[in-house]
Amino acid sequence: xxxxxxxxxxxxxxxxxxxxxxxxxxxxxxxxxxxxxxxxxxxxxxxxxxxxxxxxxxxxxxxxxxxxxxxxxxxxxxxxxxxxxxxxxxxxxxxxxxxxxxxxxxxxxxxxxxxxxxxxxxxxx
Numbered sequence: 001x002x003x004x005x006x007x008x009x010x011x012x013x014x015x016x017x018x019x020x021x022x023x024x025x026x027x028x029x030x031x032x033x034x035x036x037x038x039x040x041x042x043x044x045x046x047x048x049x050x051x052x053x054x055x056x057x058x059x060x061x062x063x064x065x066x067x068x069x070x071x072x073x074x075x076x077x078x079x080x081x082x083x084x085x086x087x088x089x090x091x092x093x094x095x096x097x098x099x100x101x102x103x104x105x106x107x108x109x110x111x112x113x114x115x116x117x118x119x120x121x122x123x124x125x
Contacts (some may be wrong), residue, residue: 015060019051022062022077022085022108029109037109044068044116057081068116073097075112089115 029037045067052061057094061078074090083104085108088099100121103111114122 013059015036015051015053018054018060018079020050022079023049024110025105026109028078029106031110035113037067040109040113044113052076052078058086061085066096066116071097071109071116077108077112085110087115 021044024035026041027036027038029040031040034065035102043063047065047067049064049101052063057080057120058078059081061076063076065075071089073092074092074094076088078086078088080086084101085097085103085105086101087108088102089097091097098115098121100111100115111122114120
């Protein structure tokens, strides 16, 4: 049985770091029309962000409430080990309404915006 490395560094990010990174990626995102992520978040009624602990194939994530034109409830963004995201949309009773896998950072804010405001998912997501 191999011995643990002395002085090994734990490279697994902490859930708070993951959630903070996701939040800043959402704010700095842009949609195809150039609308900023911060503006989109305001339009969603972004509220009550919280950290989601990692499990299975996820490092952790961010969960927040929205009150958009078509979706009112919770959005959960989870970071995969392969550096893509799963975005789940939950209704006000915490039932999953829709989920999109393997979203890359550049498409993250626009993918959420499209579902929250139109109820549809982007074709290339």
